[in-house]
Structures are given as C-alpha cells and as structure tokens.
Amino acid sequence: MRRAPDGRRPPLACDGRYPLRVALLTYKGNPFCGGQGVYVRHLSRELARLGHTVEVIAAQPYPVLDLDEGVTLTRLPSLDLYRQPDPFRTPRREELRDWIDALEVATMWTGGFPEPLTFSLRARRHLAARARALDTFDVVHDNQTLGYGLLGLDRRIAPLVTTVHHPITVDRRLELDAAQGWKRRTSVRRWYGFTQMQKRVARHLPSVLTVSGSSRQEIIDDLGVREDRIHVVPVGADTRLFSPDPAVPEVPGRIVTTSSADVPLKGLVFLVEALAKVRTEHPQAHLVVVGKRPEKGPVAAAVERYGLGGAVEFVKGVSDAELVDLVRSAQVACVPSLYEGFSLPAAEAMAAGTALVATTGGAIPEVAGADGETCLAVPPGDADALAVAVRRLLGDDALRRRLAVAGRERVLRRFTWEQAALGTVQRYREAIAASPSTRQRRPAGASPRIPE
Known part of the structure; x- marks a missing residue:
C-alpha cells in the first residue's frame, strides 16, 4: 500500500481497496485522428474518478486530458517528424539530442515508421530513472506501443499491462490489398516494418487487454499471443456527452x-x-x-x-x-x-x-x-x-x-467508460499480483503486494 507524503493512508478507491498509481503510456495521443487519443483521455479520466492517481506519459501529438479531474501529463517529446504543415521533415542538427533521435531520423529517411520503437526506448529510460529515484508506479499501462523498450519492464521496473486495440497487421494487409504497383506495395511493406517488432514483443507481454472478442482472436492469430494472457475489456462512449438533445434540429438528408x-x-x-x-x-x-x-x-x-x-x-x-x-x-x-x-x-x-x-x-x-x-x-x-x-x-x-x-x-x-475503467483496474490488480517486479520488492514471507 502506498502512503501519502505525510504518512497517512490514502482514501480508498471506489472498489473499496487502496488506490493505484498508474503510468499510462501513449506514443500518439491525437484526440481528433484515430481512437488512441480518445482511449487515453476517457480511460484516464474515469480511472481518476474511481480514486486512482493517473499520470499520462506521451509523445506528440500530445493528448487532450481532463486535467481538472486530477489526471497529469508528462511530455516525452519525440522529434515530431510527421507534424503539420511539414510532415517527413528533416530536423536541424541541433535538434538531435542522442542516439534515439538519430535512430528516429534514420528510420524515417528509409521509409519506415519509427515512433513505436523510439517512444518505447524513451519511456523505458524515463521510467528507469524515476525508479532509481524511488518515484515508482504500481502499474505501467502501455497503449499499443509494443516497442522493444517494453521487454522485461515488468521484471525490472513495474508490473506491465498493454492494450492492443487491434493488431496493426490487419491495417498492413488491407493497405497491401489496395496498393497498386510494385513501388506502392514496397513502400507499404517498409512503412509497416514495425509490425514485425510488435509481433515479437507481443509474445512476451505478461498481460494484454483488448476491446472485443474479434480483436482477441486477431491478436492470437496475427501476433501469436497466448490465449490465457489476453483479456477483453470493452471501451465505450461518454454517455454524458453523447446523449440525445431534442433542441438540436435534425437536418434532412x-x-x-x-x-x-x-x-x-x-x-x-x-x-x-x-x-x-x-x-x-x-x-x-x-x-x-x-x-x-x-x-x-x-x-x-x-x-x-x-x-x-x-x-x-x-x-x-x-x-x-x-x-x-x-x-x-x-x-x-x-x-x-x-x-x-x-x-x-x-x-x-x-x-x-x-x-x-x-x-x-x-x-x-x-x-x-x-x-x-x-x-x-x-x-x-x-x-x-x-x-x-x-x-x-x-x-x-x-x-x-x-x-x-x-x-x-x-x-x-x-459500453460506458466507467465500466471500462472498472474492468481495467481489475486487470491491473491481477498484473500486480503476478508481476516478478512485485515479488522482487516484497520482503521474504510478506503477503502479496496488492493494494487492499
């Protein structure tokens, strides 16, 4: 159980057990394009409303978060090579800070998509530094990065849970089917080269969340993840925001x-x-x-x-x-x-x-x-x-x-976000109980490190 700085026990979460400190990783948090930014925003808000402490660690485009609910954002900047209005830009030499930046540029120059790999490496370095300073998390939740930097994180840094909305191998297949000409097909294969990394990483992940039975089967078939490691936690709509309003006129057609x-x-x-x-x-x-x-x-x-x-x-x-x-x-x-x-x-x-x-x-x-x-x-x-x-x-x-x-x-x-958050917390607690990093930090003979 984590105590407050003044030594007092924190208030219980909504499930009657002690609250968790969660690091939620997302390499891409755009709330206006794709579902990853939507997922991070709404899940983090509902986790906070349940009484948990949520820190979103993100690269550009940074997610829109409900900071007034207690969610915090830690920026872990990439080189932002695909930003508008100059996507596929070449960064200035003084922008290159280290070898991860050099890897990001080189992968982009050769037609690949580097962000899942480079974000995972930066996130691992960041979390390791925090752990050395005894600034730790109860659980790390990765939002479909599936980069090499995640390997072994659950053994060395913190229990790990990963969400895979659906395997990007499905996108790759459909893009190849639609590609015309060998040049376009070659380009698609190179761009989706990161899916080979994601396949390798996924097989070593201790706990995978996905949003539907269909996605679960795709993860088994395409990524080779063991069935017993995959759990379905559906996401949903913000039903307070998305609700009928008779005052809004219907537009014919x-x-x-x-x-x-x-x-x-x-x-x-x-x-x-x-x-x-x-x-x-x-x-x-x-x-x-x-x-x-x-x-x-x-x-x-x-x-x-x-x-x-x-x-x-x-x-x-x-x-x-x-x-x-x-x-x-x-x-x-x-x-x-x-x-x-x-x-x-x-x-x-x-x-x-x-x-x-x-x-x-x-x-x-x-x-x-x-x-x-x-x-x-x-x-x-x-x-x-x-x-x-x-x-x-x-x-x-x-x-x-x-x-x-x-x-x-x-x-x-x-399909509500509150239901999604409750299901996710259940999986967090199971991952904490099973994680090697939890056992390593537990004194001999102590009870499992599960917040009560």
Whole structure:
C-alpha cells in the first residue's frame, strides 16, 4: 500500500481497496485522428474518478486530458517528424539530442515508421530513472506501443499491462490489398516494418487487454499471443456527452461518418459511392465526414467521378460539443469500415440517439448489435448494400426513432467508460499480483503486494 507524503493512508478507491498509481503510456495521443487519443483521455479520466492517481506519459501529438479531474501529463517529446504543415521533415542538427533521435531520423529517411520503437526506448529510460529515484508506479499501462523498450519492464521496473486495440497487421494487409504497383506495395511493406517488432514483443507481454472478442482472436492469430494472457475489456462512449438533445434540429438528408479518408480499412470510398446511389431518390442527401479532406486518392477520385463536390463535406478539429451536435443533427450515422477492432464512432452515434448503419467488419457487430434491432447491418465493402440501408432509414421516420432508442439503451447497458475503467483496474490488480517486479520488492514471507 502506498502512503501519502505525510504518512497517512490514502482514501480508498471506489472498489473499496487502496488506490493505484498508474503510468499510462501513449506514443500518439491525437484526440481528433484515430481512437488512441480518445482511449487515453476517457480511460484516464474515469480511472481518476474511481480514486486512482493517473499520470499520462506521451509523445506528440500530445493528448487532450481532463486535467481538472486530477489526471497529469508528462511530455516525452519525440522529434515530431510527421507534424503539420511539414510532415517527413528533416530536423536541424541541433535538434538531435542522442542516439534515439538519430535512430528516429534514420528510420524515417528509409521509409519506415519509427515512433513505436523510439517512444518505447524513451519511456523505458524515463521510467528507469524515476525508479532509481524511488518515484515508482504500481502499474505501467502501455497503449499499443509494443516497442522493444517494453521487454522485461515488468521484471525490472513495474508490473506491465498493454492494450492492443487491434493488431496493426490487419491495417498492413488491407493497405497491401489496395496498393497498386510494385513501388506502392514496397513502400507499404517498409512503412509497416514495425509490425514485425510488435509481433515479437507481443509474445512476451505478461498481460494484454483488448476491446472485443474479434480483436482477441486477431491478436492470437496475427501476433501469436497466448490465449490465457489476453483479456477483453470493452471501451465505450461518454454517455454524458453523447446523449440525445431534442433542441438540436435534425437536418434532412444528413449522413455523418468519422473516417480517415486515406486509410482503406475505413471503407469511406464505398460510402461515397453509396451516397451517389442514394441521391437518385433522395436528392437532399449529403455526407459530413469528420476527418481531413483528401487531396488525392480513391476517395477524392470518387467524389469527383460522381459529381459530389457539393454533397460531401469534411470537417476536422471540431470541439467535443460541435462533434456531438453534428451527430445529433444527422438522420443517419454510418460506419462503413472494412474492419474495426471496436468502433467508438458506432458507440458514440448510438449513445447520441442517432440511427446507425454499420458494416459487419471485425468487431462492429459486437458494438452495434443485431440488424434491425439496434442498427441496420450490411456486409463490408458493399456500396449497394450501404445505399439500400441508408435509403431505408431516410425514408422511414419510425424506424429511425426505434433504432435510435434501442441503440442508446444498448450502449448504456454495455459500453460506458466507467465500466471500462472498472474492468481495467481489475486487470491491473491481477498484473500486480503476478508481476516478478512485485515479488522482487516484497520482503521474504510478506503477503502479496496488492493494494487492499
């Protein structure tokens, strides 16, 4: 049990046991692109609300955190080689601080993606220095870095838990399938070279959390992690933020989706094609994409080919309140992904009370539920099926209302951040009990070092 500086015992956490001090590592915390920043923000907040002390240790782009809840941020800067507006930049010589910086630049220059490796090395060095100064954590929680720096950390520094949302090998496979020409395929293979490291590291991790049964099976198949080391702890929506509001007017024909346009896995090109079909019967139909507008590529080409320049809008960097109102204003929310390890956009749309059309790719059915009950479900990569489902919802007010109510009820029952935090803390305590670093710090004959 960790005591306060004045020697007093800390107040109990919400589970009636003593609180934990958690280091939450994230090599990329952008809250507006991908799910990692969303995960770190909401999980850290809910852990703090349960009474635990959470320190997020992050590289650029730094996460947006709820600091007023007691979460703290420690910046562990990289060279930020992919920052806008100058991605793939060459840093000035005086920016290079050590050999890890040199490795980061060299990997980028040769077409690879260095951040998972270099962040893990910096994080290990940082945590080791803290441990030498007796500034220790009860548990270290890695958010899908899977870098070599994590190896042996649970034996030497602190108990380790790692979240794998889904194996990036899935992204690699889909990008290779979509790549045209040998040059592009070679480039994709080099960029995803870090997945070989992640495979090797994952097999040695003592405790892996993932967000769905689908992701669990992918981790077993793709990464070779033992089944007994993987635990499913679903994430969820912020149901206080994403909630229905009758004061927000519904915009006729509005379809909303969250997508990285240049990532084949997200399936946006199929939704654009579906929109062209829908507009033959519903000319007011239009699509709002939460994401960056592509200047070129399959999505940009599809928008131009179907003459949808005025019917597809891209928005990025919106505030939480703006995002929620955008989802509330839509008649249809859509998740067209070919694969998802969980699908936060699906859970958030359902929580906001917006009728959902979703594919059956990956874990999406685990979140969205059964076709016709809580959503309309379609096969991934099928623009015709997407068009049929969207047309059906746009033309049936009663169906939209029924799915909206049932969808929110499903999220409230199964997918909230408080439930995710409670499940995560349970796994923390199990990892602490089993960790070699815990046993090494425990006096002979002492009881297990598990906060009571």
